[in-house]
Amino acid sequence: MSELKVTPxxxxxxxxxxxxxxxxxxxxxARDRIDPAELREEHEQRHQEQLKQIGGVDxxxxxxxxxxxxxxxxxxxxxxxxxxxxxxxxxxxxxxGQEAVAVGCLSALRPDDYVxxxxxxxxxxxxMGTSPDEVMAELFGKIGGCSKGKGGSMHLxxxxxxxxxxxxxxGGQIPLATGTAYATKYKGxxxxxxxxxxxxxxNQGAFHESLNMAQLWKLPCIYICENNQYGMGTSLKRAMSIxxxxxxxxxxxxxxxxxxxxxVLAVRAAxxxxxxxxxxxYLPSLLEIRTYRFMGHSMSDPGHYRTRAEIEKYQExxxxxxxxxxxxxxGVLDDAGLKEIEERVRAEVEHSVKFxxxxxxPAPEELFTDIYANPIKPGR
Amino acid sequence: MAVxxxxxxxxxxxxxxxxxxxxxxxxxxEVAAYQGAYKVSKGLLEEFGDKRVVDSPITELGFAGLGxxxxxxxxxxxxxxMTFNFSILATxxxxxxxxxxxxxxxxxxxxxxxxxxxxxxxxxxxxxxxxALESWYAHFPGLKVVMPSTPADAKGLLKSAIRDDDPVVxxxxxxxxxxxxxxxxxxxxxxxxGVADVKREGTDCTVVARSMTVPLALKAAEELEKxxxxxxxxxxxxxxxxxxxxxxxxxxxxxxxxxxxxxxxxCGVGAEISAQVMxxxxxxxxxxxxxxxxxxxPMPYAKNLERLALPDVERIVKAVREVSYLD
Ligand SMILES: Cc1ncc(C[n+]2csc(CCOP(=O)(O)OP(=O)(O)O)c2C)c(N)n1
Ligand SMILES: [Mg+2]
Numbered sequence: 001m002s003e004l005k006v007t008p009x010x011x012x013x014x015x016x017x018x019x020x021x022x023x024x025x026x027x028x029x030a031r032d033r034i035d036p037a038e039l040r041e042e043h044e045q046r047h048q049e050q051l052k053q054i055g056g057v058d059x060x061x062x063x064x065x066x067x068x069x070x071x072x073x074x075x076x077x078x079x080x081x082x083x084x085x086x087x088x089x090x091x092x093x094x095x096x097g098q099e100a101v102a103v104g105c106l107s108a109l110r111p112d113d114y115v116x117x118x119x120x121x122x123x124x125x126x127x128m129g130t131s132p133d134e135v136m137a138e139l140f141g142k143i144g145g146c147s148k149g150k151g152g153s154m155h156l157x158x159x160x161x162x163x164x165x166x167x168x169x170x171g172g173q174i175p176l177a178t179g180t181a182y183a184t185k186y187k188g189x190x191x192x193x194x195x196x197x198x199x200x201x202x203n204q205g206a207f208h209e210s211l212n213m214a215q216l217w218k219l220p221c222i223y224i225c226e227n228n229q230y231g232m233g234t235s236l237k238r239a240m241s242i243x244x245x246x247x248x249x250x251x252x253x254x255x256x257x258x259x260x261x262x263x264v265l266a267v268r269a270a271x272x273x274x275x276x277x278x279x280x281x282y283l284p285s286l287l288e289i290r291t292y293r294f295m296g297h298s299m300s301d302p303g304h305y306r307t308r309a310e311i312e313k314y315q316e317x318x319x320x321x322x323x324x325x326x327x328x329x330x331g332v333l334d335d336a337g338l339k340e341i342e343e344r345v346r347a348e349v350e351h352s353v354k355f356x357x358x359x360x361x362p363a364p365e366e367l368f369t370d371i372y373a374n375p376i377k378p379g380r
Numbered sequence: 381m382a383v384x385x386x387x388x389x390x391x392x393x394x395x396x397x398x399x400x401x402x403x404x405x406x407x408x409x410e411v412a413a414y415q416g417a418y419k420v421s422k423g424l425l426e427e428f429g430d431k432r433v434v435d436s437p438i439t440e441l442g443f444a445g446l447g448x449x450x451x452x453x454x455x456x457x458x459x460x461x462m463t464f465n466f467s468i469l470a471t472x473x474x475x476x477x478x479x480x481x482x483x484x485x486x487x488x489x490x491x492x493x494x495x496x497x498x499x500x501x502x503x504x505x506x507x508x509x510x511x512a513l514e515s516w517y518a519h520f521p522g523l524k525v526v527m528p529s530t531p532a533d534a535k536g537l538l539k540s541a542i543r544d545d546d547p548v549v550x551x552x553x554x555x556x557x558x559x560x561x562x563x564x565x566x567x568x569x570x571x572x573x574g575v576a577d578v579k580r581e582g583t584d585c586t587v588v589a590r591s592m593t594v595p596l597a598l599k600a601a602e603e604l605e606k607x608x609x610x611x612x613x614x615x616x617x618x619x620x621x622x623x624x625x626x627x628x629x630x631x632x633x634x635x636x637x638x639x640x641x642x643x644x645x646x647c648g649v650g651a652e653i654s655a656q657v658m659x660x661x662x663x664x665x666x667x668x669x670x671x672x673x674x675x676x677x678p679m680p681y682a683k684n685l686e687r688l689a690l691p692d693v694e695r696i697v698k699a700v701r702e703v704s705y706l707d
Binding site: 001002003004006007008009089090091141142147149150151152153154155167168169170171172200201203204205231232233234238239240304305361362364366367368371 | 402403409410413414417435436437438439440441442452453454465466468469485486487488489490502503504505506507508509675676677678680681682683684685688689
């Protein structure tokens with residue numbers, strides 16, 4: 001057998017600008033054209049929708065959700081500040097702008113359900129009940145952190161709270177969640193598993209392989225795509241052949257929903273529907289929750305791939321502010337009540353920094369602990 | 381000779397080879413519009429357009445395999461992994477396809493592809509983002525594995541890798557992208573694959589270092605000179621095929637060997653070098669070979685633990701003194 005004779009390159013003519021990639025500049029131009037009137041109308045519609053939903057949820061739950069959203073926002077602002085001061089190192093991915101997703105989804109859970117997410121995990125850990133002290137200490141790389149300072153920002157874990165981690169490989173947590181759902185069904189309980197991931201993770205094989213198994217074997221897993229429309233500097237449109245993530249479920253015969261991720265109550269309601277399918281019928285769901293990150297991909301991202309105008313468009317629907325305003329409009333909360341939440345959060349966040357500062361570094365021996373559950377001394 | 385960074389050297393290598401051969405294209409995450417996560421591909425999109433500098437979805441197995449397929453029919457892909465930690469998802473295509481294709485087809489195909497990106501640790505990025513994978517790839521016949529430590533080597537070796545007709549795994553180091561050094565002028569400057577380089581001559585002890593540990597070994601050598609110990613630093617540059625002859629010749633001269641590496645020791649490249657030196661120069665060794673490797677633990681996040689997990693100048697000095705029976 002001889003070696004393959006390769007076809008030579010055909011010389012290109014002047015008029016041919018053959019291109020495999022999508023036009024970066026054209027796409028940016030299209031996103032820049034924002035019609036203010038259209039936007040106002042849309043905001044008003046969403047505003048009315050949230051007002052309607054407020055009536056269907058009890059006051060304590062509403063206030064708790066607002067508190068959690070404010071906590072994440074202030075905690076992340078403090079994380080950014082601490083990163084700038086050099087107290088946090090490595091990669092630090094903030095959750096600012098996406099608070100309604102974690103808070104809305106997790107508010108619908110029972111304490112015995114399981115949760116996984118990606119490296120953008122501070123918000124999820126806080127809502128799962130890991131104390132701000134332990135989260136901040138982890139970011140500072142201290143022994144008092146929820147992973148003893150070994151994991152850092154991307155790898156928060158809290159087994160007691162059934163928070164099964166922040167995972168650093170894009171898409172890596174999706175099969176893991178499929179596995180806990182498999183285990184809960186195996187054990188015959190009605191626990192659900194929730195797994196969060198970004199829209200860019202949907203392009204990984206891990207996502208597709210998981211959805212197929214979950215539907216095939218009827219596993220109670222809820223796949224939650226936090227579609228913030230960018231994977232680092234690449235917009236969804238430049239990385240995915242269709243931009244409708246919820247459509248991905250169709251190929252697997254799985255139930256799916258598209259959800260407004262700036263509306264914490266819409267997120268909660270969609271999660272409740274998915275949980276019902278999971279608990280009653282062992283059926284998985286895919287939720288595409290459309291959101292937006294207000295900050296860079298991580299603390300080291302200058303963010304040149306999107307415009308000020310685009311960011312401001314989404315900041316007008318800041319999920320924390322909108323929810324607070326709407327609760328006041330419905331009389332669930334007054335100015336004093338909001339101030340009280342802010343005060344409580346401020347104290348907790350301040351305390352977390354103090355705790356993290358004072359927590360010791362891990363002892364040198366910690367380098368070699370926790371590698372094995374059963375470290376074997378070889379030989380007889 | 382111009383003084384440039386390793387980042388610029390890699391950029392020049394790709395730019396020159398893309399100008400030279402229309403079949404060379406670059407694909408990976410954030411390589412085009414964002415100019416590379418570590419800015420190695422800066423300006424390439426502008427010069428070559430989005431047919432040849434392509435932002436991929438986050439789908440490592442897919443675009444690594446796509447590259448191998450394109451190479452089968454005559455293109456010369458450069459596949460960038462944002463970091464080699466993510467190449468773990470693509471190992472099936474690198475090992476099962478790229479490394480084996482020529483052999484299992486009885487020589488009908490050549491696979492001229494380069495897989496490149498940063499390997500090893502960065503700064504406090506914890507267990508999943510700090511892995512040195514050279515021993516994985518070097519394990520497999522069919523792959524060539526390259527690890528430059530200077531701007532000149534980075535440029536010359538990458539150009540050779542792109543022109544080579546076999547799959548090359550080209551391992552950079554994020555901590556080193558900003559390191560500066562002289563690079564010979566001219567587009568014809570190449571560094572051949574498979575040739576080690578003596579980075580510093582000495583008579584008392586050989587230190588074999590690669591990638592990140594080369595600058596550390598050179599600093600240690602300076603330090604040891606003050607203590608009256610003359611250290612020879614050998615950088616294999618290519619891990620597979622390994623230029624064991626240069627290493628053995630050095631050991632025959634110095635009679636002592638320390639291997640400094642960022643990776644774990646177990647089943648590592650240092651173990652391979654140590655075994656081969658034992659096979660070829662056992663009678664010349666005046667002390668057991670000493671390996672100084674990354675800790676036998678996943679990389680921790682905490683700064684103090686991370687420091688303990690990596691080789692440093694002080695420990696290289698100590699290792700050399702140890703094999704020289706000075707302490
Ligand atoms: C397998 C893998 N490839 C690449 C990376 C580097 N990386 C980290 S986050 C990220 C973007 C992910 O975007 P998305 O899934 O949308 O999540 P988001 O960051 O927007 O929350 C990339 C490319 C990684 N961590 N893992
Ligand atoms: Mg995203």
